Amino acid sequence: MVTASDNALFGAAQDIPAGASLAYNRVPSGWTAPNDSPAPGNSDEVLVAVRNLSFARGERHIFDGIDMDIRRGKITAIMGPSGTGKTTLLRLIGGQLRPTAGSVAVDGQVVHTLRLGELYELRKRMGMLFQSGALLTDIDVFENVAFPLREHTRLPESMIRTLVLMKLQAVGLRGASRLMPSELSGGMARRVALARAIALDPMMIMYDEPFTGQDPISMGVLVQLIRQLNDALGLTSIVVSHDVHETAAIADYIYLVSAGRVVGQGTPAELADSDSAWVRQFMQGLPDGPVAFHYPAADYAQDLLKAR
Amino acid sequence: MNVFIRLGETTLAMLQKLGRSHLFLLHVLSGVPGILLRPRLLSAQVFSLGVLSILIIAVSGLFVGMVLGLQGFNVLSDFGAEESLGVMVAASLVRELGPVVTALLFAGRAGSALTAEIGLMKATEQLSGMEMMAVDPIKRIVTPRFLGGLIAMPLLAALFSMVGVMGGFFVGVGLLGVDDGAFWTAMHTHIDFWDDIINGVIKSLVFGVVVTWIAVFEGYDALPTSEGVGRATTRSVVFSAFAVLGCDFVLTALMFGDA
Numbered sequence: 001m002v003t004a005s006d007n008a009l010f011g012a013a014q015d016i017p018a019g020a021s022l023a024y025n026r027v028p029s030g031w032t033a034p035n036d037s038p039a040p041g042n043s044d045e046v047l048v049a050v051r052n053l054s055f056a057r058g059e060r061h062i063f064d065g066i067d068m069d070i071r072r073g074k075i076t077a078i079m080g081p082s083g084t085g086k087t088t089l090l091r092l093i094g095g096q097l098r099p100t101a102g103s104v105a106v107d108g109q110v111v112h113t114l115r116l117g118e119l120y121e122l123r124k125r126m127g128m129l130f131q132s133g134a135l136l137t138d139i140d141v142f143e144n145v146a147f148p149l150r151e152h153t154r155l156p157e158s159m160i161r162t163l164v165l166m167k168l169q170a171v172g173l174r175g176a177s178r179l180m181p182s183e184l185s186g187g188m189a190r191r192v193a194l195a196r197a198i199a200l201d202p203m204m205i206m207y208d209e210p211f212t213g214q215d216p217i218s219m220g221v222l223v224q225l226i227r228q229l230n231d232a233l234g235l236t237s238i239v240v241s242h243d244v245h246e247t248a249a250i251a252d253y254i255y256l257v258s259a260g261r262v263v264g265q266g267t268p269a270e271l272a273d274s275d276s277a278w279v280r281q282f283m284q285g286l287p288d289g290p291v292a293f294h295y296p297a298a299d300y301a302q303d304l305l306k307a308r
Numbered sequence: 309m310n311v312f313i314r315l316g317e318t319t320l321a322m323l324q325k326l327g328r329s330h331l332f333l334l335h336v337l338s339g340v341p342g343i344l345l346r347p348r349l350l351s352a353q354v355f356s357l358g359v360l361s362i363l364i365i366a367v368s369g370l371f372v373g374m375v376l377g378l379q380g381f382n383v384l385s386d387f388g389a390e391e392s393l394g395v396m397v398a399a400s401l402v403r404e405l406g407p408v409v410t411a412l413l414f415a416g417r418a419g420s421a422l423t424a425e426i427g428l429m430k431a432t433e434q435l436s437g438m439e440m441m442a443v444d445p446i447k448r449i450v451t452p453r454f455l456g457g458l459i460a461m462p463l464l465a466a467l468f469s470m471v472g473v474m475g476g477f478f479v480g481v482g483l484l485g486v487d488d489g490a491f492w493t494a495m496h497t498h499i500d501f502w503d504d505i506i507n508g509v510i511k512s513l514v515f516g517v518v519v520t521w522i523a524v525f526e527g528y529d530a531l532p533t534s535e536g537v538g539r540a541t542t543r544s545v546v547f548s549a550f551a552v553l554g555c556d557f558v559l560t561a562l563m564f565g566d567a
């Protein structure tokens with residue numbers, strides 16, 4: 001079994017004994033990260049505590065005992081090559097998938113031990129921006145943003161209208177409020193999804209690749225917006241992204257994930273100076289290095305020859 | 309040996325799916341109180357499943373009724389019993405053809421659309437997105453569709469039977485010269501409210517449950533890809549047809565078996 005202590009990059013994590021994952025499975029809700037948690041700082045500052053998390057899809061191990069701390073009021077970025085399981089990690093945090101071992105605790109509640117009602121209460125306080133936008137296609141932009149308000153509040157129509165227009169104004173799409181999702185471009189759809197994710201003023205937002213498909217202007221606006229939302233509303237943000245520059249520009253702390261492990265972490269400045277070959281390769285986008293560009297496969301020449 | 313392994317795996321997969329579909333139904337039903345408090349969600353579904361199916365049901369009912377009129381007249385006139393044409397047409401429609409053909413048409417027209425709609429919502433992460441917004445997609449999306457199908461089916465079956473009787477009347481009385489009064493009087497005296505009409509309504513309610521259940525479950529259980537949704541839609545129509553015909557036999561045996 002792989003334990004957190006195998007991870008050399010993880011200083012204080014060695015304090016967590018092997019097999020701790022089993023114990024964490026049973027901790028009652030109300031549990032908070034122990035004081036010797038990997039990241040420095042007070043445990044009250046940690047909103048999401050990922051402990052020795054493992055997850056497998058069938059035979060494929062996607063995570064092998066990772067630990068992370070997402071701190072309150074900060075923007076934490078999770079970066080890593082395509083297909084390492086960044087989206088999967090967000091789904092584990094949101095309780096849509098169950099870990100095979102270890103735990104994720106959000107605001108002191110261990111997500112996979114919650115009952116459905118409790119989980120839904122917790123999710124009302126989380127916003128998630130899906131990679132695809134995931135807008136409801138049978139209603140227009142306005143109604144999409146109004147959807148969580150109509151489902152969870154009894155606000156009068158005039159109030160809903162004001163709130164929706166405010167959220168759409170924030171993402172620059174107030175003028176598009178009567179368009180259907182099929183009439184939006186990919187980048188616009190993602191901004192509408194962002195307006196929807198902040199409709200209920202959640203305590204945290206998870207952004208899955210917010211920058212893909214944005215032109216330089218809306219990209220800049222979006223980067224600003226994520227920062228402003230985070231600081232003005234006191235949110236906690238988790239940004240999943242490949243865009244090294246944009247992410248480094250706004251993140252307070254970055255986790256680099258690859259092959260089921262956390263391979264690097266630190267502030268953007270720390271990572272930029274890192275002497276780890278892996279971190280350097282990823283942050284500078286070099287084709288050669290410890291990370292393979294290819295999905296594991298048989299030898300290329302062999303494969304081609306076999307075709308004959 | 310391989311054959312046995314495959315057989316075993318297929319059987320297990322089928323049993324698992326059966327189990328999932330029942331848990332799914334329980335979940336759908338647990339959303340009923342919530343939906344009854346939001347009648348607008350329900351009426352929208354009754355509209356899209358029921359009202360939009362009216363044309364195909366009415367046209368089919370008319371033709372089936374006309375065929376019944378023709379065929380019935382041919383047989384009955386051999387025995388000099390043309391006056392019974394009204395009973396024959398009405399009884400066949402109310403007891404059998406109304407509920408059964410309506411259910412088959414409904415599976416093709418509305419059931420397949422339900423499966424495709426829910427399957428695509430799954431494939432495009434709309435259901436997932438709803439979960440993350442703390443909205444239960446089964447209760448919010450599936451339950452109103454299930455109830456809508458349940459309400460629409462008996463009404464459509466009634467419409468089918470009514471239009472069918474008109475078709476039979478048009479052919480029998482209008483074209484073939486059966487006596488107008490005899491056509492209706494025989495129908496009046498021989499069609500029983502409980503035995504015929506209520507039994508027919510019960511059948512169409514059962515078919516409503518079965519067809520809509522299969523349609524929404526296949527959509528929800530579909531593989532979230534274009535191909536997966538396509539296959540689910542086909543399965544939805546095929547399984548619905550089998551289920552309707554199978555249930556019809558059982559119900560008919562129970563209702564009319566000892567008469």
Ligand SMILES: Nc1ncnc2c1ncn2[C@@H]1O[C@H](COP(=O)(O)OP(=O)(O)OP(=O)(O)O)[C@@H](O)[C@H]1O
Binds near residue numbers: 057062082089
């Ligand atoms: N439904 C699924 N069934 C089986 N395997 C899956 C499923 N979804 C994802 N995977 C696998 O899990 C791995 C992680 O997927 P995930 O979507 O989390 O990657 P990601 O890091 O978000 O990648 P990207 O940056 O390209 O979005 C992938 O290698 C994929 O093959």
Ligand SMILES: [Mg+2]
Binds near residue numbers: 086087088131208
């Ligand atoms: Mg992803």
